[in-house]
Amino acid sequence: xxxxxxxxTSDLRLHDHPPMRAALSSCGRVxxxxxxDPAVAAPPNRLAFLADCLADLDAGLRARGGRLVVxxxxxxxxxxxxxxxxxxxxxxMAAGVSTFAHAREERLRAALEAxxxxxxxxxxxxxxxxxxxxxxxxxxxxxxVFTPYHRRWEQQPLRAAAxxxxxxxxxxxVSSEPLPERAAVTDTSPGLAPxxxxxxxxxxxxxxRPGISRYAETHDDLAGDATSRxxxxxxxxxxxxxxxxxxxxxxxxxxxDAFVRQLCWRDFHHQVLAARPxxxxxxxxxxxxxxxxGPAADEEVQAWKDGRTGYPVVDAAMRxxxxxxxxxxxxxxxxASFLAKTLYVDWRVGARxxxxxxxxxxxANNQLNWQWVAGTGTDSRPxxxxxxxxxxxxxDPTGAYVHRWVPGLAGLPAPRVHGPWRLGxxxxxxxxxxxxxxxxxxxxxxxxxxxxx
Ligand SMILES: Cc1cc2nc3c(=O)[nH]c(=O)nc-3n(C[C@H](O)[C@H](O)[C@H](O)COP(=O)(O)OP(=O)(O)OC[C@H]3O[C@@H](n4cnc5c(N)ncnc54)[C@H](O)[C@@H]3O)c2cc1C
Numbered sequence: 001x002x003x004x005x006x007x008x009t010s011d012l013r014l015h016d017h018p019p020m021r022a023a024l025s026s027c028g029r030v031x032x033x034x035x036x037d038p039a040v041a042a043p044p045n046r047l048a049f050l051a052d053c054l055a056d057l058d059a060g061l062r063a064r065g066g067r068l069v070v071x072x073x074x075x076x077x078x079x080x081x082x083x084x085x086x087x088x089x090x091x092x093m094a095a096g097v098s099t100f101a102h103a104r105e106e107r108l109r110a111a112l113e114a115x116x117x118x119x120x121x122x123x124x125x126x127x128x129x130x131x132x133x134x135x136x137x138x139x140x141x142x143x144x145v146f147t148p149y150h151r152r153w154e155q156q157p158l159r160a161a162a163x164x165x166x167x168x169x170x171x172x173x174v175s176s177e178p179l180p181e182r183a184a185v186t187d188t189s190p191g192l193a194p195x196x197x198x199x200x201x202x203x204x205x206x207x208x209r210p211g212i213s214r215y216a217e218t219h220d221d222l223a224g225d226a227t228s229r230x231x232x233x234x235x236x237x238x239x240x241x242x243x244x245x246x247x248x249x250x251x252x253x254x255x256x257d258a259f260v261r262q263l264c265w266r267d268f269h270h271q272v273l274a275a276r277p278x279x280x281x282x283x284x285x286x287x288x289x290x291x292x293x294g295p296a297a298d299e300e301v302q303a304w305k306d307g308r309t310g311y312p313v314v315d316a317a318m319r320x321x322x323x324x325x326x327x328x329x330x331x332x333x334x335x336a337s338f339l340a341k342t343l344y345v346d347w348r349v350g351a352r353x354x355x356x357x358x359x360x361x362x363x364a365n366n367q368l369n370w371q372w373v374a375g376t377g378t379d380s381r382p383x384x385x386x387x388x389x390x391x392x393x394x395x396d397p398t399g400a401y402v403h404r405w406v407p408g409l410a411g412l413p414a415p416r417v418h419g420p421w422r423l424g425x426x427x428x429x430x431x432x433x434x435x436x437x438x439x440x441x442x443x444x445x446x447x448x449x450x451x452x453x
Contacts, residue, residue: 001028003086003171007079007093007108008034008068009101011125011237012053013197014060014164018122019092021162029169031086032061035079036072036180040100044187045325045359049195051182053236056196058179066168069176076107083117086174090118094125094237097270098363099277127267128241129156131274142275144378146268153264161243189325192359193232200233204244208251215255219262220330222313223400227329228259231360234266241266269368272378280367281348283376290450291346300343300437304335305353307406310436312417313392314338316405323405325359330395333373337386340374342443344450347374375451383451385444392418408432 004023011017012034023030034054042050058068071078079091091112096102109119123130134152136143143149193199207228218226233239245263248256273279283289303309307318317331327335332354339350351370355361371377375384396402399417403410409417409431422435 002090003027003029003031003088005031005033005079005083005086005088005091007075007091008032008057009094009096009237010235011094012050012057013200013238013240014057014064015197015201016161016240016243017164018125018159018162019094019120020165020168022120022122023090023092024165024168027089029171030066031069031082031088031170031174032057032066032168033069033071033079033082035075036070036177037075037078038072039074043356043361044185045189045192045357046361047180048182048185048188048192049232049236049359051180051185052195052199053197053238054179055182056198056238060164060197061168061170064165064168066170067176068179069170069174070179071177075104076111079108080111080115082174083112084115086171088117090120092120092122095121095123095130096126097131097274097277098280102277124159124242126237126241127270128158128245128263129153129267129271131267131271134271142271143268144272145380146265146378149268149271150261150264153267158242158245161240161246189323189357189359191324193229193324193326195232195236195238197238200230200238203228203230203233204239204247208247212248212251212255212259213253216258219258220395222316222328222330222396223398223404225328229326231362231365232326234263235360235362235365266365269364272368273364279371279377280363284368284371284378285376285382287376287382287451289344289346289376292344292446292450293346297343297345301339301345301349303434303437304339304343304350308434309338310419310434311338311388311392312399312402312406312409312419312433313396314388316396316402319405321354321357325357327358328401330391331401332369334386334388334391336370336373338388340370341385341447342388342438342440344443344447347371347376383448385447387440389418389420389440406433 004027006020006023061067105121112119134156218224230239234241241263245260248259307315309315314335317327317335321327336350339345340347347370351367354366368377372379375382399414402417420436423431
């Protein structure tokens with residue numbers, strides 16, 4: 001009986017999983033494999049979430065007669081070794097978008113072909129629409145502007161979301177290392193969400209009932225926290241983006257349309273990164289910035305990381321990030337704009353900090369959203385600066401978000417919450433809060449001078 005290996009990467013689920021379906025349709029026995037590769041070692045929040053995902057995947061496989069095989073080391077070497085042990089004929093995996101993922105696929109293909117085995121790389125497993133599946137007229141290899149991409153993306157047919165397989169037979173002789181344990185991961189955020197496909201499906205079901213209907217009006221309400229929180233599940237693939245699109249469309253209404261549009265943003269960034277993998281580290285559209293560096297800039301960056309910039313909505317967002325390993329999208333926009341435009345510090349410094357903490361930290365979404373905010377990416381208004389005072393008043397009008405995350409300001413009346421202000425003598429005794437690290441006008445001035453060259 002033929003054997004196939006299904007190599008899991010960012011697709012840790014049983015439902016709607018094309019590599020597993022293909023493997024099961026051509027081979028009687030399948031080895032579901034996850035390789036703990038030091039080259040893609042994640043920081044604690046994502047490591048802990050990953051442990052949940054692997055435990056849940058293993059449980060789901062066991063319920064179907066199979067199990068998850070875990071190995072450590074270089075993905076290509078570990079997979080090739082397993083293929084030999086199991087005498088597998090083929091390997092199935094999801095297509096990735098990064099330079100690392102492309103190189104991994106090529107190395108694995110070469111290693112397998114040298115031994116007469118085959119690699120099948122499946123598209124549209126990680127995204128709903130595969131990068132490159134829709135292209136602009138002319139010779140460009142990707143869309144650089146969201147709106148025309150969105151128009152074409154909406155018309156693209158999607159495969160039907162497939163159910164989880166009923167049964168999986170794993171060759172008995174194949175051994176596994178123990179699964180990583182969430183409890184063994186230290187330095188995680190105290191409010192970190194649980195991972196795993198069950199949790200993803202539970203969240204999705206709850207989201208589709210009451211949540212999505214009001215999404216169009218409430219997605220920017222910082223205190224309302226009325227977004228899906230599905231991002232870590234989409235990142236780890238415990239939820240299929242294709243299935244999320246289908247189920248949201250079936251729910252219908254303006255909220256569903258707005259939500260599906262956000263899923264399109266996800267695909268948009270993935271197709272940019274697939275075509276321009278260098279954009280993970282280099283300016284997509286260089287603006288010849290002379291970013292601030294040196295001790296003063298370092299101190300301001302530290303204040304930003306600590307949530308002590310003196311701008312309450314920015315600080316609230318940064319403290320939410322530290323506490324939950326997740327941040328509301330409006331908070332991400334504000335915090336990123338504050339670093340890249342108001343402090344005028346290189347977006348890569350902020351992107352790195354986000355990647356260190358975000359449980360949904362994702363190369364395509366993080367780096368390209370940072371570039372969008374910094375004005376080096378796909379935003380058609382690269383020099384716009386988000387004013388944290390006006391944004392705070394608009395998206396946190398009652399101050400509830402600030403009060404939740406900056407307890408030192410508890411009791412400060414709503415109209416005063418968003419500043420900018422310095423605490424007066426009497427207030428200083430009452431509230432624990434720093435002065436602004438920079439006046440907004442000075443920040444703007446530094447940005448304009450630095451960017452204009
Ligand atoms: C500076 C910055 C950094 C970011 N870093 C990441 C990151 O590392 N990982 C990540 O998944 N998202 C990132 N985002 C996008 C967005 O903030 C999060 O996807 C969203 O806040 C997750 O919450 P949610 O699942 O409740 O989103 P919802 O509002 O419920 O949206 C549904 C899904 O759509 C996708 N989505 C929503 N907004 C965006 C967007 N702007 N770009 C791409 N996809 C989007 C996400 O997969 C999200 O789960 C970043 C945004 C900014 C401004």
